[in-house]
Amino acid sequence: MTRREFSARFFRDPGAIFAALLLLTLVMLAVLAPFIAPQNPYDPMQIDIMNSELPPYWEPGGEEQFVFGTDAQGRGVLSTVMYGMGISLMIGVGAVMVQAFLGITFGLLAGYYGGWIDSFLMRLADIQLSLSTLMVAIIALAIFQAAFGPGTYESLALYMLILVIGIAEWPQYARTVRANVLVEKKKEYVDAARLTGMPARRIMLRHILPNTMTPLLVISTIQVANAIVSEAALSFLGLGMPVNRPSLGSLIRSGFEFIFSGQWWITTIPAIVLVLLILSINLLGDWLRDTLNPKLYKGH
Amino acid sequence: MNAPLVSVKGVEKRFPMPSHFLQLKKPVLHALRGVDMNIQRGEAFCVVGESGCGKTTLGRVIMGLLEPSAGEVHYEGTRIDTLGEGDRRPFRRKMQMIFQNPYASLNPRMNVAKTLAEPLKMLGDGMSAADISAKIDDVMAAVGASKEWLTRLPHEFSGGQRQRISIARALITDPDFIVADEPISALDVSIQAQVLNLLSKARQERNLTYFFITHDLSVVEHFGDRVAVMYLGSVVELSDVAEIFERPKHPYTRLLLSAIPRIGGQAFSAERAPGEIPTAVNPPAGCAFASRCPLAHDRCRVEMPVLRDAGGGAMAACHALD
Numbered sequence: 001m002t003r004r005e006f007s008a009r010f011f012r013d014p015g016a017i018f019a020a021l022l023l024l025t026l027v028m029l030a031v032l033a034p035f036i037a038p039q040n041p042y043d044p045m046q047i048d049i050m051n052s053e054l055p056p057y058w059e060p061g062g063e064e065q066f067v068f069g070t071d072a073q074g075r076g077v078l079s080t081v082m083y084g085m086g087i088s089l090m091i092g093v094g095a096v097m098v099q100a101f102l103g104i105t106f107g108l109l110a111g112y113y114g115g116w117i118d119s120f121l122m123r124l125a126d127i128q129l130s131l132s133t134l135m136v137a138i139i140a141l142a143i144f145q146a147a148f149g150p151g152t153y154e155s156l157a158l159y160m161l162i163l164v165i166g167i168a169e170w171p172q173y174a175r176t177v178r179a180n181v182l183v184e185k186k187k188e189y190v191d192a193a194r195l196t197g198m199p200a201r202r203i204m205l206r207h208i209l210p211n212t213m214t215p216l217l218v219i220s221t222i223q224v225a226n227a228i229v230s231e232a233a234l235s236f237l238g239l240g241m242p243v244n245r246p247s248l249g250s251l252i253r254s255g256f257e258f259i260f261s262g263q264w265w266i267t268t269i270p271a272i273v274l275v276l277l278i279l280s281i282n283l284l285g286d287w288l289r290d291t292l293n294p295k296l297y298k299g300h
Numbered sequence: 301m302n303a304p305l306v307s308v309k310g311v312e313k314r315f316p317m318p319s320h321f322l323q324l325k326k327p328v329l330h331a332l333r334g335v336d337m338n339i340q341r342g343e344a345f346c347v348v349g350e351s352g353c354g355k356t357t358l359g360r361v362i363m364g365l366l367e368p369s370a371g372e373v374h375y376e377g378t379r380i381d382t383l384g385e386g387d388r389r390p391f392r393r394k395m396q397m398i399f400q401n402p403y404a405s406l407n408p409r410m411n412v413a414k415t416l417a418e419p420l421k422m423l424g425d426g427m428s429a430a431d432i433s434a435k436i437d438d439v440m441a442a443v444g445a446s447k448e449w450l451t452r453l454p455h456e457f458s459g460g461q462r463q464r465i466s467i468a469r470a471l472i473t474d475p476d477f478i479v480a481d482e483p484i485s486a487l488d489v490s491i492q493a494q495v496l497n498l499l500s501k502a503r504q505e506r507n508l509t510y511f512f513i514t515h516d517l518s519v520v521e522h523f524g525d526r527v528a529v530m531y532l533g534s535v536v537e538l539s540d541v542a543e544i545f546e547r548p549k550h551p552y553t554r555l556l557l558s559a560i561p562r563i564g565g566q567a568f569s570a571e572r573a574p575g576e577i578p579t580a581v582n583p584p585a586g587c588a589f590a591s592r593c594p595l596a597h598d599r600c601r602v603e604m605p606v607l608r609d610a611g612g613g614a615m616a617a618c619h620a621l622d
Contacts, residue, residue, distance in 0.1 A: 187404040187405075188399035188400070188401055188404045188405035189404060189405055189406055189407040189408075191360075191365055191397070191399065191405075192397070192399065192405060192466075192469065193407075193418070194365060195363060195365070195392060195396070195397055195419075196392065196418055196419045196422035196423055197385055197388065197389055197392050197422055197423065198418075198422055199385075207407055210407075210409040211407070211408060211409055
């Protein structure tokens with residue numbers, strides 16, 4: 001499919017346009033948060049505890065300064081959500097980069113060399129997949145938290161989450177890459193490359209990998225959404241981002257305690273944003289999969 | 301006779317088949333069962349046989365894409381099948397291959413210029429970019445391709461055009477020897493003649509030697525100088541093209557010749573030899589063709605015939621010739 005056909009199909013599909021616009025808006029809100037957010041929730045000078053638990057401005061007692069109200073520490077929910085979404089996206093994209101690096105490396109090796117390398121890596125992937133991502137992450141993060149103490153943990157939480165979620169999900173990539181390598185390496189253009197005396201590593205990276213990119217693009221979108229959800233779940237369990245640098249998951253958790261005392265906005269607003277973010281990514285991923293794989297039965 | 305350009309000595313290739321680990325007799329596919337042949341400089345040496353007879357495997361063993369299980373491959377007197385990558389480099393430039401399927405032999409993500417430049421970048425010993433592009437223009441002209449093709453991707457071309465690009469890629473290192481693995485069988489009949497003519501022209505202009513794999517005897521008749529007929533991993537007849545069409549020695553060769561469609565019919569209405577090609581997995585002792593052969597007798601089922609002089613410069617492997 002050429003680039004032109006691709007964009008033509010995109011602009012003919014209102015669902016895809018809607019998902020892309022929604023995702024673009026959310027990403028822009030997160031990226032531009034330092035410039036457009038009404039408040040910097042990381043700056044103690046801008047936070048006033050007297051403003052805590054204010055309702056959204058359309059409710060009685062709400063203030064226009066805090067459109068979506070404030071949380072227990074007096075931070076504006078709109079600002080924390082914008083900053084938090086940035087952290088969630090960073091973890092999602094970072095974790096997928098780790099997954100892709102590990103998965104593509106192992107998948108290429110397993111598919112190209114076959115034999116015991118293939119058996120070893122794929123059994124490793126099977127074992128990894130038989131343990132749920134959350135279980136692995138909870139154990140790893142709990143050990144880390146206990147070993148280094150909460151102080152060190154808070155400063156390294158972002159990188160730890162990226163690493164743990166990245167390592168826990170590499171088999172998705174490895175399996176996809178391996179399956180495609182098995183198909184591609186039988187094609188004669190790979191033999192032609194071998195006849196030039198090209199080293200195996202270069203054949204894999206230069207000839208085989210570019211021809212397995214399409215399915216990787218599709219799973220990458222879905223995996224970003226999965227990583228964000230995993231991070232949110234870990235943060236909700238108290239193993240994710242600390243309260244002073246909250247992600248969407250930690251925001252939902254910190255507001256959860258107030259939901260029965262009437263302050264519903266502290267937890268609901270970040271939850272709605274999380275749902276919209278995941279929905280837009282998944283809709284785009286589905287559309288990509290349908291578009292790039294014409295053999296797929298579309299149900300009509 | 302001069303020293304051969306390429307010689308194949310007693311080459312065998314066995315592929316282990318997937319088996320259960322408790323299975324006592326491991327199934328092994330015998331793709332090549334002791335093949336000997338000498339290919340002279342400048343000739344078009346054809347190999348014919350039906351699917352699964354090992355002709356493609358033989359081509360790949362000669363090119364070093366597969367390692368022989370036994371036997372030797374020599375190029376100008378040097379044994380090449382055991383060479384390491386560094387020692388093989390000079391031979392890679394002299395030996396090239398044209399593949400069967402033009403839809404799989406070009407990387408779909410690389411444009412024609414990159415595809416053609418690759419062998420030179422790997423084997424050209426630091427050729428300058430200007431030299432490489434001059435060389436590309438040269439081979440593109442030789443295969444009758446226009447310069448506008450260079451920036452295009454393979455999916456923009458037809459099968460015949462792609463095969464021209466494959467030929468250009470094979471010619472770009474100035475080889476002496478080209479293995480052509482059924483280069484025209486995936487093409488439309490109208491294009492087949494064009495590609496064959498192109499190969500003949502390249503042979504005359506560049507003094508090439510071909511190892512031409514095909515299943516089509518009518519192509520051999522027009523294109524080849526000598527021909528080896530293969531059946532189930534071994535050569536059953538090896539002779540000059542004219543001789544084989546006039547006086548085929550081996551019953552299998554006769555069967556193949558009778559299957560060529562001729563104007564005036566008969567090929568399809570003629571009596572068929574019974575049976576099918578036996579499986580190459582743990583093949584039976586004796587002559588592989590015995591189960592289909594009208595001349596078969598007891599000895600054929602026990603003892604495998606070897607290639608021997610059959611008169612008229614031909615060699616054949618058949619007990620009926622004794």
